[in-house]
Amino acid sequence: MGCKQFNEMKGDVMKKDLLTRLNEGPIMCAEGYLFAMERRGYLSAGPFVPEVVLEHPEVVTQLHREFIRAGSDVVQAFTYYGHREKLRIIGKEHLLEPMQKGALKIAKDAAAEFKDLDLMVCGDVANTNVFDPGDANTHKQCQQMYEEQVAWAKEAGVDFVIAETINWTEEMKIALKAIKDAGLIAVCNFITDHGCNCIPGDNAFPVALDNLFCNRFEMAEFAKDCVQNKINFIGICCGAEAHHVREMSVAIGKKPISMKYMPDMSKHFHHGTDKSLKKVNKEIKY
Numbered sequence: 001m002g003c004k005q006f007n008e009m010k011g012d013v014m015k016k017d018l019l020t021r022l023n024e025g026p027i028m029c030a031e032g033y034l035f036a037m038e039r040r041g042y043l044s045a046g047p048f049v050p051e052v053v054l055e056h057p058e059v060v061t062q063l064h065r066e067f068i069r070a071g072s073d074v075v076q077a078f079t080y081y082g083h084r085e086k087l088r089i090i091g092k093e094h095l096l097e098p099m100q101k102g103a104l105k106i107a108k109d110a111a112a113e114f115k116d117l118d119l120m121v122c123g124d125v126a127n128t129n130v131f132d133p134g135d136a137n138t139h140k141q142c143q144q145m146y147e148e149q150v151a152w153a154k155e156a157g158v159d160f161v162i163a164e165t166i167n168w169t170e171e172m173k174i175a176l177k178a179i180k181d182a183g184l185i186a187v188c189n190f191i192t193d194h195g196c197n198c199i200p201g202d203n204a205f206p207v208a209l210d211n212l213f214c215n216r217f218e219m220a221e222f223a224k225d226c227v228q229n230k231i232n233f234i235g236i237c238c239g240a241e242a243h244h245v246r247e248m249s250v251a252i253g254k255k256p257i258s259m260k261y262m263p264d265m266s267k268h269f270h271h272g273t274d275k276s277l278k279k280v281n282k283e284i285k286y
């Protein structure tokens with residue numbers, strides 16, 4: 001056995017799973033790919049299908065990189081809403097498998113670019129939009145949708161699978177069972193209709209949320225509150241940008257790559273304290 005091969009094996013053996021990592025301290029999981037891509041002009045609000053995965057994979061890779069540099073411990077494959085029902089509504093069901101597998105590969109490849117970081121890659125399943133509590137046929141349909149996605153995630157070698165943005169407990173149970181049956185660790189994120197501003201009940205959602213964004217400092221406080229309340233899986237979804245993730249990471253004691261470029265107001269032409277700065281600029285009233 002070659003030395004390189006041995007080291008890779010050793011690396012595999014020593015890799016800790018999510019539960020062990022959570023017991024050791026907080027894990028940051030940056031997401032919000034769907035809205036980020038919509039804002040950048042790579043997919044349409046309404047249908048909200050991650051077509052960017054196939055049309056511009058490099059843009060997805062870049063957002064993974066930004067979140068990793070900002071301190072995300074998890075690279076979440078952008079399979080959110082790349083499911084059968086979402087593709088049906090835009091008449092592109094034939095793209096289901098390449099889109100799912102493409103997103104998983106993009107995430108794995110992005111993580112592999114950062115060999116010095118102990119990153120985890122996760123798959124993602126979402127609200128199916130077909131679940132109807134009173135219609136058992138739709139439960140079967142959900143199960144099939146979850147099972148096919150979880151199988152692709154497992155095949156790609158993810159560390160765990162997130163089931164997210166689901167508001168029916170029964171639908172979540174179906175997703176959870178599909179993930180557990182595949183022998184994978186599951187993270188379940190429900191939608192709540194109170195105590196969370198992710199999906200407000202007025203017309204701001206989903207395309208006029210800009211003035212409702214939390215700023216980086218508010219997100220940092222949120223991350224600290226999580227740690228204080230012993231919540232170790234800390235994330236940010238719709239609305240997330242890399243500066244939020246960085247501030248949250250730093251607030252809970254991590255040292256992300258992009259910490260190198262944290263603000264340094266001492267060198268700002270107007271607010272700064274550096275002796276070489278011009279007095280005339282510092283006196284301007286803004």
Ligand SMILES: [Zn+2]
Pocket residue numbers: 198237238
């Ligand atoms: Zn969200």
